[in-house]
Amino acid sequence: MWQPDRRADIPIYRQIASHMEGRIRGGEFPQGSLLPSERKLADMLRVNRTTVVQAYEELRSMGLVERAVGSGTKVVPAGSGGAISPNWRKYLEAGTFLPNVPAMRRIRSELRTEGAVIDFASGELHPELFPNETIRTLLKEKTFDGHLGYEDPQGFAPLRDSLSRFLRRYLNIEASESSLLLTSGSQQSLFLITQCLLSPGDAVAVEVPSYGRSLSLFESAGLKVIPLRADDQEGVDPDDVAELHRRHRLKMIFTNPNFQNPTGTVLSAERKQRLLDIAAERGIPIVEDDPFSLTAFDGTVPPPLRSMDAGGQVLYVGSLSKIAASGLRIGWLAAPHSIVSKLADARQQMDFGLSAIPQWVAAELLDSPGFGRHLAELRRKLAFKLDSLRAALDYHLPGEVGYRVPEGGLNLWAKWNERPANADRLFEQAIREGVVYVPGSVYGSGPDFFRLCFARPADDRIEEGVAKLAAAYRTASRF
Structure with missing residues (x-):
């Protein structure tokens, strides 16, 4: 008699359901035949009755059995005319997008x-750290009179103008409104980059440890993730990039050089320049995820890679989530216009753009004296x-x-x-x-x-x- 494997990672009820499914599809239990009672099968498999109930419910959701009080559980008879439920388990196991760790x-x-x-x-941030009073004042003093239809695929134009000024003022980054794509946060920017600019099998360098390693989107895109070691004192060693590229032909580098998540390190200006030089010599784009630069406790903001980039090789990702409010769902990507256009087209296929109201609030917030x-x-x-x-x-x-x-x-x-x-x-x-x-x-x-x-x-x-x-x-x- 078959027995479930209690050491396996698969839940026991799922093992039982899978085993019974095989016996049904193999004809051992013909259409219309009764399955063993819940209590009898539980005794045979040395499990509790609730586990068998879960297994039979799984089979019912697959459209293989029907259950009736007093009549037991039987295989759906041929021509019964009953509705057959989709096999949701098979659908859950399908698809290319992997779950979170x-x-x-x-x-x-x-x-x-x-x-x-x-x-x-x-x-x-804790809600007490949000700019609540500034936003409340803005909403009292300002009136939204913008368009409530679909926005420009790149995002709310007034916000892109405000963001261009914000990046120049606070981070010394030059980015015109035409080179900015508004997203629902840094993670959407990373998703669009992996889906639209890379192909399955491409090798990408991702810092370890890093927030990037917590994301399944790289594996979902079929990318070959190459660890780029980062210590908790100085961050990544740019010379490692040269060696990794020699061995793997890197297509992209993902890095978080300022107050890196999770180590908190800041890559020195010398290492940043070395990283830019090595990547430029080999034609490797760098994705800079920069959510924390403006949180520098003493107000001395370390220069982002993008502010030092003379060759246009850095795709700069940022958001308001870590410096204002995560619920606004405002992020951005600064990149060459051709890249922005492609990603904007893809994003439009996903959601037709962000809500105009939060974008308007964000634009007013960035331009307000209260934001500083x-x-x-x-x-x-x-x-x-x-x-x-x-x-x-x-x-x-x-x-x-x-x-x-x-x-x-x-x-x-x-x-x-x-x-x-x-x-x-x-x-x-x-x-x-x-x-x-x-x-x-x-x-x-x-x-x-x-x-x-x-x-x-x-x-x-x-x-x-x-x-x-x-x-x-x-x-x-x-x-």
């Missing part, structure tokens, strides 16, 4: 209930939150956690000085204690690393969250 799905599941756990995982004041206040509050997190770690986990203090960004990249015996067990124990963080494995790093976003928790919950993390670490270390 399991740890991120687990985190998002825990965060569905607001306040249920203390959130060191979400890489976004908001950035200064944001930097001050982020520095305070980081200090609070460091103090809590030093108090609750003295000598047990190491970290390098970043000078900007939203995250602290930390390391257990004594590697946990089981990083997965620690992660689950932390959730049971009521706190979530991002394990280093999500970013392609080892089990002794983890990321804490200090921008997300409320000020008065940072120490509580660290205390819960410390309790989880000590509990998990006993096993």
